[in-house]
Amino acid sequence: MIRINLIPYRDARRQQQIVHHLSIFFAVVVIAVLLAMGAHTTASMQLSDLKEETIRVQQQNAELKKKIGKIENLANLRGDVERKLDIVDRLQEGRFRSLKTLHEIAKVIPDNVWIKSVKDGGDTIELSGLGESNKAVANFMRKLDQSPLFSNIQLLVISRITVDGLPVRTFSLNMSRIDELPDRKKASAAANKGGKG
Known part of the structure; x- marks a missing residue:
């Protein structure tokens, strides 16, 4: 009777299964690491974009504050100019009023x-x-x-x-x-x- 020794075949098959399982495990680990690195890179890029956007918005805010300050100064200057013009108008009115008064008296005064x-x-x-x-x-x-x-x-x-x-x-x-x-x-x-x- 011929006897076939299947033990080396089983050992080889078992080793082959272990290698196969290990390779699947390492592949899953590598994929998980790659996914984590990709997510981290994406998050870092988004964070960098948000920081740049925040800096840009802060710069725009500073420029707008300057413009608002200039507008407020212009409004104050305009108010000052209008007040001064009113004073000049009143002075002009008073000057011409006095001139008209004296002219009229000079017209009617007898010799x-x-x-x-x-x-x-x-x-x-x-x-x-x-x-x-x-x-x-x-x-x-x-x-x-x-x-x-x-x-x-x-x-x-x-x-x-x-x-x-x-x-x-x-x-x-x-x-x-x-x-x-x-x-x-x-x-x-x-x-x-x-x-x-």
Whole structure:
């Protein structure tokens, strides 16, 4: 009878199975390590991108803060300029107002009346001066009353004095100044009256 010894075959097969299992195990371990390294690399790249994006956003934020600061400064400067322009406008108005007042007084003053002082108190004006007679002062007051710029003419005091040996009257009077409407307001008022009629 022929005997076949199968023990070496079984041992070889068992060794072959162990090698096969070990190779599968190592392959799984290598794949797991590669997957972990890939995930780590991807996460590192994403983290790097996020850091770059954060830096870029911070730079944009700093630039925007600078621009907002400039805009706030511009708004403050604009407010200052507007306030200064308003002051200049008021000063210009006052200057032309005084000029118109003096021009109107010069237009209506008779030859025999002389002005010593003019005090402009805004809406009221105080005049003091000399007149040749009571009649000359009365004539001056009448002309002031007929002027479109003045109203409510009131004689405060009139008295007789002598200047260089000549008898004259010293007087003081108050009057109200009537402000004229600016041209734009006049046009608007005229249009409103025309529209109502």
